[in-house]
Amino acid sequence: MLDRKFYDSISDLSPFEIKDELIKLARTNAEKSAKAFLNAGRGNPNWTATRAREAFFLLGQFAVTEAKRTSFDPKAGVAGMPARDGAHQRFQKWIKKQLQAASDWDEEDEGELPAKTLSDAVEYAIRTFNFEPDAFVHELTDSMIGDNYPVPDRALHHNEIITHEYLMWAMCAGHRPKAKFDLYPVEGGTAAMCYIFKALKNARLLNAGDTIALGTPIFTPYLEMPQLEDYALKTINVSAEQEDRFQFTDEDIKALENPEVKALFLVNPGNPSAVALDPDSIKRIVDLVNNKRPDLIVLTDDVYGTFVPGFQSLLGHLPRNTIGVYSYSKYFGCTGWRLGVIAVAQDNIFDEKIKAHPEPVQQLLEKRYKALTPTPREIKFIDRIVADSRDVALNHTAGLSLPQQMMMSLFGLVELMDVEKAYQKACIAICTKRFWNLIEGMGVESNPGIYFDHYYGIIDFEFWLRKYVGEDVVAWVKENIHPLDIPFRLAEDYGIVLLNGSGFDAPNWSARVSFANLNDDAYTQIGSAVRSVARGYVQAYRAAKGIPIS
Structure with missing residues (x-):
């Protein structure tokens, strides 16, 4: 265990700041041992949605052709701004050429053609929302070029x-x-x-x-x-x-x-x-x-x-x-x-509450927003x-x-076109598998229920020790172990980074694990390490009480 004074000195820090110290310890452990450095302290997913991105980058290519169509100096690399009239028809012709050029694409291996995804998305939007085709395609192309300020400023x-x-x-x-x-x-x-x-x-x-x-x-x-x-x-x-x-x-x-x-x-x-x-x-x-x-x-x-x-x-x-x-x-x-x-x-109720302010407050707000409109009191929240x-x-x-x-x-x-929700099911399956790998590594039983999203988890040492060992051990741990010892021990001894649960107003003797950002097998290792830390606390209790350690 690290010094209790050290734990007390950082106990008021955000867990996202404590994380930096944990990462240093975990990396040091990984360098000194054969163990891998496993950072499950941050919720950045390690998967990406490909279809929308492919469509986005292809749309960028079309947008540049639209800008060049208006005016273009190839020597200087200066083009104009995409035009609105006829934009949808030009888009359809351009997409048709992209599909023809990719006719040798192996869809079974590579997935849906980016040109088809983009074309389907545009036509789906026009059909579903009754968009005026040229106006919608122009918003797409002009926005991809990024040649204007946002208009309207709140949302296109x-x-x-x-x-x-x-x-x-x-x-x-x-x-x-x-x-x-x-x-x-x-x-x-x-x-x-x-x-x-x-x-x-x-x-x-x-x-x-x-x-x-x-x-x-x-x-x-x-x-x-x-x-x-x-x-x-x-x-x-x-x-x-x-x-x-x-x-x-x-x-x-x-x-x-x-x-x-x-x-x-x-x-x-x-x-x-x-x-x-x-x-x-x-x-x-x-x-x-x-x-x-x-x-x-x-x-x-x-x-x-x-x-x-x-x-x-x-x-x-x-x-x-x-x-x-x-x-x-x-x-x-x-x-x-x-x-x-x-x-x-x-x-x-926000607009109603603002309108109900007393006159002195109304005057303060009117002064704040008077440069925006002749009727600043009417501005929506x-x-x-x-x-x-x-x-x-x-x-x-x-x-x-x-x-x-x-x-x-x-x-x-x-996502709206994915009526079978294949993408959603795939993302949920990724997190769910990692959750159960952790549970297997911990050697415990769990029934999280249908409202559990499997993205994060709280490993509550107090809860599990009470369930599997008993109240006496829990009382001793709470009296003798600082809550921050859990994430620091995992980092120092096992090269694993989890965030302290207390920083989220979760139970003090808990740690947060993210199921989003590490490969599947890592969670079995994390579960095993968590089990070893808990076993170490139990052994320390038995030694303190003179109970033989089996």
Whole structure:
């Protein structure tokens, strides 16, 4: 064991900062031994969605031909800007040539032709959403070239329609609402969090000293951001316990009846619990809002929803109260693309709350946004998020880059065309196999249930020691072992990086494992190492108590 003083000195750090020290120890172990360095501390998936990417890069080639068609100086390498009129017809002719050129493609070995994927996606969008063909193809080509600022700045017209339909599947497949949502594509879930916190503050919907509830365990930044002086919010934790299969009980929800609790922030499915809210938990929250707290603000971060078939987001059940956050990063293996989206229903409580502010607050907000419109009091909350993301003064250059929005469109279209959900099933199968490899390596039994997304897992040493060894061992471990000893021992002795669960307000004697970023066999090794660490604690207990070690 490392020194307890060292553990105490870093116990307040984010697990993502502690990770750096763990990586150093794990790499040192790997260099000194024959063991592999295994970093399961980060949720970056090690798979990528190919079809949408192939279509994207092919679309880029067509976009350049469109720019050259307008004007082109080959010596200088200067072209014009893609034209709108006739764009769809030119696209069809160009695609036909691409398909003819690839007639010798072996589809059995290589998969679907990129040209066919792109053509199918374009025609599917035109047919499904009744797009004007030239206008849609021009949005695709002009956006791929990236020669304009985003117009409209909040979301491109066609991309918003496509993304809306994708979100209804990704976040509300099990319960689609009648509500329509305004969307703001942003630079990943990270940017979405920052922009929302900032906009809630600037709109005076959350003020310094206000209380918000966090559904814990939860992604660490949701624990840390409210404490910043920028926001100075008070927090209470509404804890979903492992004993309750990480679901909220009536007693848990009761804390939200207090009108001083202004908002509830959730990650659903959980990070690190990896469990989606079941119908009972959803009903408890819905009943609370409908019957006792119609004023409650709900933020739901649903990035892992696509790993639970038929997933139900609170966005679908409580559209008026809910701000939705979604990131494409995990499902499509595109963390480097920085693709996310904020969703706010067109009929919502946020606009109502802003209009209900007292006159002194109205005047402050009017002064803040007066450069944007002659009627700043009429600006919708979603558009305030956009403006605040650029400190208002740069609102005229707001918006996610156009190539990024096109990548979103293609990811969404390819997924919507996949009626058999082959891609979703494949991604779920990857994580599920790794989960069971870990369980086999640990030598325990598990029944995670149908709401478990298999993306992360909490290895709760206290829970497993209590189940397999007994309360006496648990009590001794809690008295004599620092919780951070678990990830540090795994790193120092086995070259394995897991994050400390306490950093997510998960049980203190736990570690978070990601099933997304290592090869399948690695999880058997991790499970075996976890079992060895637990066995070491049991042996230390027996030695301390004078019990013979068998």
